[in-house]
Amino acid sequence: MTSLSALTLPDHTQLPDSDGTFVKNLQEHPQSILITDSIKPVLEQLHPDGQYCIGQDSGIYWRLTDPPEKGAEAPDWFYIPNVPPTLNGKMRRSYVLWKEYVAPLIVIEFVSGDGSEERNNTPPSQGEGGNVGKFWVYEQAIRVPYYGIYEVAKAQVEVYHLVDNTYQLMQPNEREHYPIAPMGVELGIWQGFYQNAELPWLRWWDAQGNLLLTGEERAVIERERAEVERQKRERIVEKLRSLSADQLNALGIDPEMLD
Numbered sequence: 584m585t586s587l588s589a590l591t592l593p594d595h596t597q598l599p600d601s602d603g604t605f606v607k608n609l610q611e612h613p614q615s616i617l618i619t620d621s622i623k624p625v626l627e628q629l630h631p632d633g634q635y636c637i638g639q640d641s642g643i644y645w646r647l648t649d650p651p652e653k654g655a656e657a658p659d660w661f662y663i664p665n666v667p668p669t670l671n672g673k674m675r676r677s678y679v680l681w682k683e684y685v686a687p688l689i690v691i692e693f694v695s696g697d698g699s700e701e702r703n704n705t706p707p708s709q710g711e712g713g714n715v716g717k718f719w720v721y722e723q724a725i726r727v728p729y730y731g732i733y734e735v736a737k738a739q740v741e742v743y744h745l746v747d748n749t750y751q752l753m754q755p756n757e758r759e760h761y762p763i764a765p766m767g768v769e770l771g772i773w774q775g776f777y778q779n780a781e782l783p784w785l786r787w788w789d790a791q792g793n794l795l796l797t798g799e800e801r802a803v804i805e806r807e808r809a810e811v812e813r814q815k816r817e818r819i820v821e822k823l824r825s826l827s828a829d830q831l832n833a834l835g836i837d838p839e840m841l842d
Contacts, residue, residue: 618660638662659693706719722750768788768789
């Protein structure tokens with residue numbers, strides 16, 4: 584009789600958390616930070632209980648293979664709704680589908696080559712050496728509702744939506760953005776300066792077309808607003824100081840309060 588332990592599938596603590604490769608493009612890390620930082624306020628509203636997970640260049644295990652890492656894809660960025668951010672008080676080493684069953688709502692790949700790897704639709708039956716195309720895995724195996732392919736060299740992003748078990752290339756709206764309806768946001772290209780680089784960055788907007796800001800950008804705007812208010816108060820005080828004591832008293836202002 585086969586024991587229960589022999590039938591138990593491995594979890595994230597028993598599977599490799601890296602295939603030994605390295606990030607191919609120095610832009611990938613700041614790009615991930617940018618879209619993670621700016622989307623957090625939205626996700627906190629969608630998940631007031633904190634039940635969501637963001638992965639950045641982390642493995643998603645979708646099948647058992649030998650070696651194990653051949654059964655995983657590592658999107659540059661992905662978001663999974665309605666799952667706990669930690670397991671048993673620890674951060675996940677990877678995301679294991681056969682343990683949680685919830686697919687990511689969106690995965691995003693940052694193209695570092697010609698994009699053929701991200702658009703590879705090779706199924707297991709045709710892949711050599713057990714290799715399977717990323718596109719096929721996201722569409723047919725993991726069944727991710729939204730798949731984004733971002734190419735900084737072309738200043739563009741392609742977004743695919745899973746419809747009737749098949750990815751359909753989405754058409755941008757009038758703002759050249761791609762609505763991600765379940766999140767209430769839009770995805771698109773923003774040409775601007777971030778992390779000391781002027782590039783066409785991948786960014787989020789809200790459903791009304793307002794750019795979702797990072798924490799640093801929000802802090803800068805708040806400082807500018809506070810400075811405008813300070814200057815406004817100073818101008819008002821200077822005008823009041825030009826009035827006589829009788830005029831100030833008539834306005835109900837104690838002249839000594841302006842000293």
